[in-house]
Amino acid sequence: xxxxxxxxxxxxxxxxxxxxxxxxxxxxxxxxxxxxxxxxxxxxxxxxxxxxxxxxxxxxxxxxxxxxxxxxxxxxxxxxxxxxxxxxxxxxxxxxxxxxxxxxxxxxxxxxxxxxxxxxxxxxxxxxxxxxxxxxxxxxxxxxxxxxxxxxxxxxxxxxxxxxxxxxxxxxxxxxxxxxxxxxxxxxxxxxxxxxxxxxxxxxxxxxxxxxxxxxxxxxxxxxxxxxxxxxxxxxxxxxxxxxxxxxxxxxxxxxxxxxxxxxxxxxxxxxxxxxxxxxxxxxxxxxxxxxxxxxxxxxxxxxxxxxxxxxxxxxxxxxx
Numbered sequence: 001x002x003x004x005x006x007x008x009x010x011x012x013x014x015x016x017x018x019x020x021x022x023x024x025x026x027x028x029x030x031x032x033x034x035x036x037x038x039x040x041x042x043x044x045x046x047x048x049x050x051x052x053x054x055x056x057x058x059x060x061x062x063x064x065x066x067x068x069x070x071x072x073x074x075x076x077x078x079x080x081x082x083x084x085x086x087x088x089x090x091x092x093x094x095x096x097x098x099x100x101x102x103x104x105x106x107x108x109x110x111x112x113x114x115x116x117x118x119x120x121x122x123x124x125x126x127x128x129x130x131x132x133x134x135x136x137x138x139x140x141x142x143x144x145x146x147x148x149x150x151x152x153x154x155x156x157x158x159x160x161x162x163x164x165x166x167x168x169x170x171x172x173x174x175x176x177x178x179x180x181x182x183x184x185x186x187x188x189x190x191x192x193x194x195x196x197x198x199x200x201x202x203x204x205x206x207x208x209x210x211x212x213x214x215x216x217x218x219x220x221x222x223x224x225x226x227x228x229x230x231x232x233x234x235x236x237x238x239x240x241x242x243x244x245x246x247x248x249x250x251x252x253x254x255x256x257x258x259x260x261x262x263x264x265x266x267x268x269x270x271x272x273x274x275x276x277x278x279x280x281x282x283x284x285x286x287x288x289x290x291x292x293x294x295x296x297x298x299x300x301x302x303x304x305x306x307x308x309x310x311x312x313x314x315x316x317x318x319x320x321x
Contacts, residue, residue: 005080005205006034006037006079009077009079009080010041011082012081012082012083013077013083014045014047016087016088017085017086018087018089020071021047021071021088022047022048022069022071023048023049024048024049024050024051024065024068024069025038025050025051026052026053026061026062027051027052027053028053028055028056028058028061029053029055029056030056035052038050051064051068057172057175057176058179059170059171059173059175059176060175062076062169062170063169063170063172066161066164066165066169071161072160072161072162073091074158074159074160074161074164075088075157075158076156076158076159077202078154078155078204080155080206081108081111081202081204081205082111082202083156083201086200087106087200087201087202090197090199090200091104091106091158091197091200092158094195094197095160098193100192101192101193101195102159102160102190102192102193102194103151103152103183103187103194104152104157104158104194104195104196104200105152105153105158105196105197105202106156106196106197106199106201107120107143107144107196107198107199108120108153108156108201108203109201109202109203109204110203110204110206111205114139114203116136116137116138116139117135117136117137117143118132118202119133119155120143120149120196120198121149121151121152121196122149122150122151122152122153122154122180123149123150123151123308124308125308126239126242126243126307127246127247127250128227128243128247129227129308130227131308133149143196143198144198146195147196148193148195149194150184150194150303150306151181151185151194152180152194152196153180154179154180155202155204155206156202156204157180163187163192167183167186167190167292167295169183170183171183173229173284174226174229176222176223177219177223177226177227178223178226178229181230182229182230182233182234185234185303186297188303189234189292189297190292190295190296190297190298191296191298217266220267220270221270221274224251224270224271224274225274225278228244228247228275229278231243232282232285232289233285233288233292234289235300236299236300248275251271251274254268255269255271255272
């Protein structure tokens with residue numbers, strides 16, 4: 001948690017213009033004065049609480065928030081966002097009209113340049129490479145239509161709590177990265193929908209939280225193991241047998257590039273160790289696949305049309321990182 005981001009974010013979320021709300025701020029074992037600030041700020045507020053996570057793990061913090069929440073809907077926000085008035089009214093009204101709606105996001109725009117899209121939804125290609133829809137595009141109204149999206153942005157989204165609990169929440173083994181995509185894929189396989197509602201506006205200060213280099217390496221490791229895990233848990237076998245070997249070869253190629261060209265040894269090891277983690281934990285991953293199937297999840301079918309068609313983009317974007 002970054003203390004300098006909190007005041008403006010909380011000013012927005014504690015004055016949402018919505019009649020029935022509560023705010024839980026999950027502190028992921030921060031080492032600054034965030035908790036003291038929050039306790040002082042919330043001392044006279046009945047609607048706001050601080051929940052302290054004993055470890056600094058993102059997905060566990062998300063689940064901790066859900067466990068302590070009382071509402072029918074879970075609204076997740078990073079600490080670098082602000083919402084426009086009417087955000088909750090718009091999205092809650094959509095849930096009330098559509099029983100099959102499980103996850104939703106609004107139109108997320110750049111906080112500093114509000115005519116620039118930050119996220120109009122999330123997708124990925126068949127090799128598991130994540131792609132943010134509309135990122136960096138000038139907002140010309142091209143995303144001003146209610147549409148199905150593969151996944152909602154973890155930076156600002158709303159989830160129906162009953163469906164979240166049915167699935168068991170976010171995968172706590174993920175740590176950080178792909179937990180929202182994994183949940184969305186499972187949600188869709190259970191027959192529910194994920195949509196963008198552009199009248200709900202969010203302002204996002206993307207990449208505002210500073211990370212030390214060793215933390216960035218750890219985050220990259222989580223993202224790489226979770227990419228493979230998400231594919232194994234959710235892809236139909238016929239698709240997995242085609243795409244997983246290509247993704248593994250891509251990992252090995254990037255590792256050699258990092259070692260031989262960039263001389264970044266630690267970054268190179270990230271993908272190798274992530275592969276070993278998946279191999280060591282493969283029985284548990286397959287058990288999770290079995291459990292979601294047992295709930296009635298169907299193989300991905302129509303949802304595949306929501307994947308990005310730019311499959312070879314995985315090669316270009318991964319080498320650029």
